[in-house]
Amino acid sequence: MSDLTPVLRLEDIVKTFPGVRALDGVSLTLLPGEVHALMGENGAGKSTLMKVLGGILKPNEGRIIVGETPVVMSSPLEAKAKGIVFIHQELSLAEELSVAENIYLGELPRKRFGLVDWATLETRTNAILERLKVGFDARTRVGDLSIANQQMVEIARALTVDAKAVIFDEPTASLTDAEKVVLFDVISGLQEQGVGIIYISHRMEEIFKITDRISVLRDGSYRGTVNTADTDEEAVTQLMIGRKLDLTGNESHHELGDVALEVRGLSCGDLFRDINFEVRRGEVVGFYGLVGAGRTEIAETLFGLRDPSAGTILLDGQETVIHSPIDAIARGISLVPEDRKGQGLILGMNCRDNMTLPQVDDLKAGPFVAEGAEVSIFDQYRDRLDIRTPGWKQLVGNLSGGNQQKIVIGKWLSMRPSVLIVDEPTRGIDVGSKSEIHNLIRELAAQGYAVIVISSEMPEVLHVSDRIVAMYSGRIMRTFTSEEVTEDNLIQAISGITPDKAA
Template identity: 55%
Template sequence: MMNDVVLKVEGITKTFPGVKALDDVSFDIRSGEVHALVGENGAGKSTLMKVLAGLHTPDGGEINYQGASTHVAGPLDARRKGILLIHQELSLSPELSVAENIYLGAWPTNRFGVLKKRELRRNATRALEALGCGFGPDARVGTLSVAMQQMVEIARAEAFKANVVIFDEPTASLTDTEKDQLFHTIRGLKARGVGIVYISHKMNEIFDITDRITVLRDGQVQGTVETANTDLNQVTRMMIGRTLDTYFIRAKAEFGAEVLRVEELSRSGLFRNVGFSVREGEVLGLYGLVGAGRSEVVETVFGVRKADSGKIYWKGGEIALPRPRQSIDMGMALVPESRKEQGLVLMMGGRENTSLPHLGLFSSVSLMNRPKELAVFEKYRSVLSIKTTGPDQAVSQLSGGNQQKFVLAKWLCADPKLIILDEPTRGIDVGSKSAIHELIADLAEQGLAVIVISSEMPEVLGVSHRVLAMSEGAIVAEFEGDAMTEENLIDAVSHHRGNVAA
């Protein structure tokens, strides 16, 4: 069955103002296979998938579905044909029920247009049971976890008897347990003959779940390889045109004075008695499972959240628990976990996003110094290799990697003394990840204190000089040197779950 091509595109092109997103792209999906589509941010992956799902109309080329040339008129038409795209940012209505979301746009009605509620509920129940979902058709989607909401999206594939399902960064917000459940579901779809496209920047997942890998670069196909017959070096070389000889880069261990010290910091329900310090030139890693309290701790240090108790020392002197404006003025910077929700104003351009937290640096007598603002924008566009058509292009139009670089530029332009990076490489490609790892090392070697939070264990171990393990709101272990191993980190966070002293 896996030799049967269910969907094929030939010579697909798509141009947007100022950029050719797809250039003569050919790609096929076989029944019963998981086919990875990889490439750097901006390579054209999402554009190609949106063409298949009817969200974009190609400028040229042909789509062949189940052996016949076809036109996909829109998302609902794609769904009816059996092509389903499951977005990274789920396309569900939180106030509607599970059943209403599964059949959104195709509710069963009688000849008077009245909803057939029993039929809707019965059909949705059948789809949910086929996937082994642990919730019913009447649950309000807004009350479900991200993983459960994702299952609602997948239930659409079952309900509409999809032949092709496209997963776009499906594990970005999932725990390891939820990821395993998703993989089990994907393998079940594959066993039933569904062709699956899997888009992810997590190469370990690509090699774990897929049968073939197609690489895009600058809107062009670089090649398709059998997963079992390739390795990370070959795929990386196809993606970025070079190998990553040193994937993780750690700064030289040359530390200066203490920049930040935290003692017995607590916030009810989130974390308790947290203490740590970080020095000039040091990269301090924070690792823990989802819900361990890592982000909440640094947000409290920065002043986004208010602590119940504890002390903070800045450059040797105790300070009052700060607010964000005070933290910025002292020289503290926080790159948040969610760049779209917390780090950027998406409809603004890169120039405005870069200067936004530091208007005092770019204004005089309430008037903006546009030449200075533009000069800083150009400086960091060059330093960080940001791909944008100009200073006023909305950052919503940029790839995830380029968006993240603007978040970094926003803080670097103020010359911080401490920079906190919360999931700095989440959702970005391998080439951009390497560039950010190199930047972290450069910042530390320039004398900045750096705190890195990452859910990717190899990353936090690879870039840090010391690593703190957190579990259930408490720091349970500290590792440096030869003790910084995956085994020790796993042991620390797993053995202390449910057993951390109050």
């Protein structure tokens, strides 16, 4: 493979912003037919490098060479015209348009007089959708699709052109296991056609399953490239973050306090039924299950985003009614949502204002907000959570995914809740930041917080939880302590297999 002419080369790329050297002489070579992982902590420079390649950002120094020709990427359309296709982590779809219109947006087939050739458009689209084995067709409105299926529409865009290189940015973040299998089949098919793949992911099991080589960035600098077959997770992690991680299970032991939250017979239509559990102060309760199990819907009900159809919520032993997030916050319940960009942040606002937004009224000095108090709160949680930003004036939309998540967590910690619900706390976050957030969750429990963690990653719930609630199809199947849970009995529970059937 090393004798092949590279699909593309990035040579000594430098990109600076005011006060920040985001890329410091980064080089990368992509060979035809290889899957090349690009890894690094959030803020390491991966997204910036890809934006340079995609014509979104202009480098201060360095060269981009496609095949054997140096090029200047001035726009995403030019990158696509040169065969460089991006599958972005954050969806960029027009929800009111059909699947076909989204896939061929800007390149709709035309008939005479410029009219859209709808028959050709639908035929081409359905042929691509058939390759992806999805359950919708060209005419389906994108807004009616699940997030996972919208991600498949993004992936379909890559199959419309004669691509030389395809960049996948966290492509499986919203996909089910079955959809991941289809995606990996698509990637394999592209490889067979000689297409080079740059694969950006924080999921080590995927990296070691499908990639040929791994390149690592740290703090904007290139740290090396290794053959996937010649390395392991620990070595890659050390290359990424410069230290070893504690990847053991939850072995912390501290005294639990009184019951902070109790739920009795909670139901919400067909979403979940007859839910019973409790969370004590100093305890982390993990909720684990397949997509559609009802975990997120329970969190949204506790936070006042949904009205329950039955059941009782008790806080510190007292029955309470929560009609809205305002009620939940006032009663000491905070929610770090699954969709941090859509529900947890205002991307056009700065870091300080995002972090203090829920408590603006409490920070007023007369008719104005006390800026000093806001900055003090931001500084406290920036240091506590190791949020990497030049300062509070930085727009949240310019931060990496991991640092954005830390802003959301800091926002709710600054409210000093008694019950903290964290939905998918490390989705799209690098292994170093993931370890920090896991340690933070354990620290919060040790400080007396009652914590609920909802996660689709088994290692995560096993690592942080004192007890694990296994859900299937809107019901709690079993609740495990950290001592009795195993991967086998957890998988059986989330698959709807009761203990007697398993026996």
